[in-house]
Amino acid sequence: MADAPPITMRMQAWVYFVTWIQYAANHITRKCYTNVKNVMIKLGLSKMVLGRMDAGFMFTYAFGAPLAGQLGDMYDPSMVLGVGLYGSAACIFMLIFGMWNHLGEAGPFIANTYFLGVYLVFGFFQAIGGPVGTAIMGNWMVTPEARRNRGLIYGTWTTHQYLGNIIAPVIIVLCNISHAKWWWGLMWPVFINAGWGLVCHFALPATPEAHARKEAAEKAALTGTTLNTVPEEPAKRGITIxxxxxxxxxxxxCVAFGFMKTINYVLFFWLPLFLQTHFEPDTANMISTLYDFGMMPGGIIVGVVSDAMGGRRGCVIVVFLLILCPLLMIMALFADTLNTFTLMVMLACMGILIGGPNNIVTSAVAADLAEHPSIRGSKSALGTVVGLINGSGSFVAAMGQMAVPVITDALGWSALWYFMLCSTVISCLLMIPKIKQELAGEEAAPAPPKSSGGYATISTAEQKA
Incomplete structure (x- = not known):
């Protein structure tokens, strides 16, 4: 049997880059849509329809993520990733088409049926990027060096969402400056998704074996010879939910991440509104971005620290959440009286403390879990694990979002901070079994095997304890 193909840093960098941009494209699309909502309302689409679209998106995203992960584990992940981007582009174009034809003004039934239907499908296509992109990363980041620095690699990789959130408003501003029609703010994401879908589908090798076979075929075509040195990739056997x-x-x-994501969603969607009770809208929006900026280095910090602790990521995550608790208590008690500078510092710190655990759970932690010996019968598990954690978290967070207006209307803003504090404590309690295992040395990330380099000498996921 021929040796398995080696993994080069050049190819690892290419896979990292393509999947990073792919997920950024997802966030560009969502953020651009958010930024043109006001225009869509002015053109006749009701706020009720938009609200149903957002709620429907969250639930189809939640239920679609585990299914998307399984599809990526069972079929060619690069093709599945491309389909996700193609589908996202098609759905956004259908929204533009609906607005061009004034379907938002055609009556409640037509507006709800068309726009809600399109956005429900959009939620599923958007759910593909996270689990499948992470699965492809997991196929390539298996060298000893990559496994030693898994937290750092995935921590920097998860900054893709913030790149997308930054690029989206830039697109909208440039469209406004150039006096382009409003729908160009959505058309550019259509082009980005469709174009990068082609890159993912045809230029992103899902595995080192797939890349080696492609290179061998190209070489054979040039030389007119037949190469039989590249091993066939074993038949994919994904795992069930x-x-x-x-x-x-x-x-x-799954459940702990749901409460982490609930905190993130509450601050992402409701923080600007809370700040507007104390500041002018423009100032409030500017201050709220400090939370987003804090989230960007959060995943990197958690990843690096957990690498230094031998892969005990659960311990690091809980420490970050415990540090978050007193900050939430201070906000609950004194948010109305804090001076602006203190408030800004606290929001940035909260971004780090929430963003770190959120980002690392669906990347490095999931990669660790997918190597557990209990599934040694399957090498294709990472996509399903990521999809399950992400989907479950999104479902719990969606339920939490439904509670927010009830809490604020009945008990005020201070109660919302206590709600987030309770969510943090529950998340920590759910992590206790994992903490015990890590402290006992049962589930720390296994040290990489000694190797002279190359994929052929790396133990497979089935062999790792």
Missing amino acids: KEALQIPSVAGY
Whole structure:
């Protein structure tokens, strides 16, 4: 049997770059849509329809993520990733088409049926990027060096969402400056998604074996010879959701991540509104961005620290959440009286403390869990694990979002900070079994095997304890 193909840093960098831009494209699309909502309302689409679209998106995203992860584990991940981008582009174009034809003014039934239907499908296509992109990363980041620095690699990789959130308003501003029609703010994401979908589909090798076979075929075509030195990739056998839930710690992470994501969603969607009770709208929006800026280095910090602690990511995550608790308590008690500078510093710190655990759970932590020996019968598990954690978290967070207006209307803004504090404490409690295992040395990330380099000498996921 021929040796498995080597993994080069050049190819690892290419995979990192393509999947990073792919997920940034997802966030560019969502943020551009958010930024043109006011125009869509002026053109006749009601706020009620938009509200239903947002709620529907969250639930189809939640239910679609585990399914998307399974599809990526069962079929060619590069093709699945491309389909996700193609579908996202098609859905956004259909929104533009609906507005061109004034379907928002055609009556409640038509408006709800068309726009809500399109956005429900959009939620599923958007759910593909996270689990499948992470699965492709997991196929390539298996060298000893990559495994030693898994937290750093995935921590920097998860900054893709912030790149997308930054580029989107720039696109809108440039469209406004150039006096372009409003729909160009959505058309550019259509082009970006469709174009990068082609890159993912045809230029992103899902595995080192796939890349080696492609290179061998190209070389054979040039020389007119037949090369038989590249091993065939084994048939893919993904795991079921039931099997994924039976992996130790996965179920706990699913629910714990839901409460982490609830805190993130509350601050992402409601922080600007809270700040507007004390500041002018423009000032409030500017201050709220400090939370987003804090989230960017959060994943990197958690990743680096957990690498230094031998892969004990659960311990690091809980420490970050425990540090967050007193900040939430201070906000609950004194948010109305804090001076502006103190408020800004606290929001940036909260971004780090929330963003770090959020980003690392669906990347480095999921990669660790997908190597558990209980699923040694399958090498294709990472996409399903990521999809399950992400989908479960999104579902819990969506339920939490429904509680926010009820809490604020009945008890005021201070109660919302206590709500987030309770969510943080619950998340920490759910992590206790994982913490015990890590402190006992049972589930720290296994040290990479000694190797002279190359993929052929790396133990497979089935062989790792």
